[in-house]
Each structure stands twice: as structure tokens, then as C-alpha cells.
Amino acid sequence: MTTTSPRRPEGGSSLDVTTKLVTPDITVGWVVGLHPDAGEMSGTFHYRRPNRVCPVPGPAYDSDRCAVEAARRATVRLRRYAVANRLDRLGTATYEGAGLHDERALRRHVAHLFKRLRYDVIGEPFPYAWVPEWHKTDHGLHVHFGVDRFIDQQALEAVWGRGFVDIRRIRRGGRDGGPLTASRRTAGYLAKYVTKSFEEHRRAPGLHRYEVAQGFAPKVERIVAASENELWAKAIDRMGDVPARTWHSRDSEGWTGPPAMWASWNA
Numbered sequence: 001m002t003t004t005s006p007r008r009p010e011g012g013s014s015l016d017v018t019t020k021l022v023t024p025d026i027t028v029g030w031v032v033g034l035h036p037d038a039g040e041m042s043g044t045f046h047y048r049r050p051n052r053v054c055p056v057p058g059p060a061y062d063s064d065r066c067a068v069e070a071a072r073r074a075t076v077r078l079r080r081y082a083v084a085n086r087l088d089r090l091g092t093a094t095y096e097g098a099g100l101h102d103e104r105a106l107r108r109h110v111a112h113l114f115k116r117l118r119y120d121v122i123g124e125p126f127p128y129a130w131v132p133e134w135h136k137t138d139h140g141l142h143v144h145f146g147v148d149r150f151i152d153q154q155a156l157e158a159v160w161g162r163g164f165v166d167i168r169r170i171r172r173g174g175r176d177g178g179p180l181t182a183s184r185r186t187a188g189y190l191a192k193y194v195t196k197s198f199e200e201h202r203r204a205p206g207l208h209r210y211e212v213a214q215g216f217a218p219k220v221e222r223i224v225a226a227s228e229n230e231l232w233a234k235a236i237d238r239m240g241d242v243p244a245r246t247w248h249s250r251d252s253e254g255w256t257g258p259p260a261m262w263a264s265w266n267a
Contacts, residue, residue, distance in 0.1 A: 028045070028046065028047055028226070029045070029046060029224060029225055029226045029227075030043060030044070030045050030046070030223070030224070030225045030226075030227075030228065030230075030231045030261075031043050031044065031045075031046050031222065031223075031224050032044075032222070032223050032231065032235075032261070033220045033221070033222060033223075034220065034221045034222075034223055034235060034238060034239075035080050035084060035218045035219070035220050035221075036219065036221065036238065036239065037083070037084035037085075037218055037219060038079070038080040038081075038083040038084040038180075038218050039083060039180050039239075039264055039265035039266065039267065040079075040080060040083070040262075040263070040264045040265075041223070041235055041243075041261075041262070041263045041264075042260070042261065042262040042263075043223070043260070043261065044257070044258045044259060044260045044261075045258050045259035045260070046258070047258065071194060071195045071209070074191075074194050074195075074209045074210065075191040075194055075195060078129060078131075078187060078190055078191055078194060078210055078212075079184065079187040079188075079191060080218045081127075081129055081187075081212050081216070081217070081218055082129055082146055082183050082184075082186055082187035082190065083180050083183045083184055083187060083218075084216075084218035084219075085127035085148050085183070085216050085218075086148050086180075086182075086183050087127065087128070087129060087146035087147060087148050087183050087186045087187070088146075088148065088169060088170050088182035088183050088186055089146065089147045089148070089149065089150070089151070089167055089168065089169050089170065089186070090144070090145075090146055090167070090168060090170050090186050090189055090190075091144070091145045091146070091147065091151075091156070091165065091166060091167035091168075092142060092143065092144050092145075092164075092165065092166045092167075093110075093113065093142060093143045093145070093156075093160050093162070093163065093164075093165045094142040094143075094162075094163040094164045094165070095139070095140065095141070095142065095162050095163045096162065096163035096164070097163075098139070098140075099135065099138075099139035099140035099141070099142075100140045100141050100162075101140040101141065103132070103141065103207055104207070106132055106141050106143070107207070107211070109162060110130055110143055110145075110211070113159055113160055114128060114130075114213070116159040117151065117156075117159055120159065121151065121152075121155050121156075121159060122149070122151070125213065125215060126147065126148060126149065126213065127147070127148050127212070127213050127216035128145055128146065128147045128148075128212065128213045129145065129146050129190060129210060129211070129212045129213075130143050130144065130145035130146070130190075130210065130211055130212075131143070131144050131145075131190050131193040131194055131209065131210040131211075132193070133193045142163075144189065144190060144193055145190075146183075146186040146187070146189075146190055147167075150169075151167055153165065153166070153167055169182075170182045170183075170185045170186050170189075172185075178244065178265075178266025178267045179266065179267050180265070180266055180267065181266065190210065194209045194210055221238070223235060223238075228261075231261075235263065239265050241265065241267070243263035243264055243265050244264060244265055244266045245263065245264045246261070246262065246263045246264075247261065247262045247263075248260070248261050249261070
């Protein structure tokens, strides 16, 4: 990724078709998803292929590659959720004694934890995200979670009631950190456990890599542009500034897919 931001395109047009969720019938052009609350945008250049014929089904993709790609998609969704909802508190809940080795019981316990926090401690729905992790020893499972507000640790211990808990605020860190930096750091911590400790062979069938509170999904806006210059004009007009970081597939040696891009803003 490059830290060089694009300049505001000359004669940038206003956001006329940006928020349309149905892609216009264009022959070629950029189609990207902008997540304003998460300060993030990504998409690809689309080529229209008339009379396209579906390929004959063949052997399944490499299972290891599929697992890596699934983990990548999960971390992207988790990051956008955490940043859009400003999850800047990171917590951990563990089990006392011999620990817990039942993945489904873990989910029941964590669901009960957040239900009690909602009704008995906070008093309203609130966004959160959590991921399980297996201990390196034989102690079993524990949970890492992110929330968007202060929660008293004694109250948290009371509603968990199964072992040790810890919660702390994540700081931005560094002079260049913007308002979204702390929640991006929280998302980074959580995403680490999505990819590292809970591999496919360790997870029972039907269980997700992570869980989030319902009703707080990040909003996405669709931008369609015939050229890259038009794309940046619309994105910058919508966000009010140039992005802090950008990436383009042309800068990646050996890229074989369609042209792709990604950008993020700090505010």
C-alpha cells in the first residue's frame, strides 16, 4: 500500500450517481463501494462482456487458498464494522478453573453476557464485536471483544461471572492518528484472532469466525465512474478530503485480476 494520496481531480463533478445501489448499465467503468462511517473505499474496474457463457463446473478450488480468502473477507468485514461503530475499547473474558472446551457453550455464555450488559448495565442496544481464541495451553477458550463505550470493570465481572475479565481503551497512537485510528487498532487486534487462532479445522460446523451486534451494519454507498479521475472526484467530494492511504493494483507486481483500488480516510 502507498501512503501517497491522490490530488483532488480538476473539475471534479458532484456526487450525482454515487449513492445508487443498482449499477447503471455501462460498458466499462469503475464500480466501488464507499463506507463513509468506516472511512474506507474499494472496488474494481468492470468490463462488460456481452453474450457471456458460464463455464462448465470443474474441480473445487484449493481448500487452503479458499480458507485464506475466507479469512481475508472476514477481517475486512470485521474492520469496517469496528471502525464504523467506533469500537475503541478492547476487552477479554476468560474461564476460571479447568476452562471451557465447548465452542457452542462459549457462544451461549457470550450471548448472555452482552444481553445482560444491554439490559442491566447500559440500558440500550450498543455495537460490539467479539472473537473466540483457543489458549496455547489446554485451558480451552476465551473471548476478545470490542465495544464503543466505557463499561465499568466491576459491572463487567459481575455479569460475566465465569472468570477473569479485562477492558481498556485503545489510544490513537502517534501524531498522525486520526479519529478512526483507535477503532482501527481495535479491529486489528480482533482480526488477528480471526486469522490466527480459529482456523477452519478448529471450528465446529456452522459457527462463525466472529460475532457482532445486530442493527449496526456499516452503510455502503456505490460509486460508478467511467474513469479513475471521475472516481476520485466523486469520492473526495463525498468524504470532503483526499484519502490518507491508497492502493492500486497497478502497483502490485504480478497482479492478474481486473484493475482494483482501495483507499482509507482518517476522519
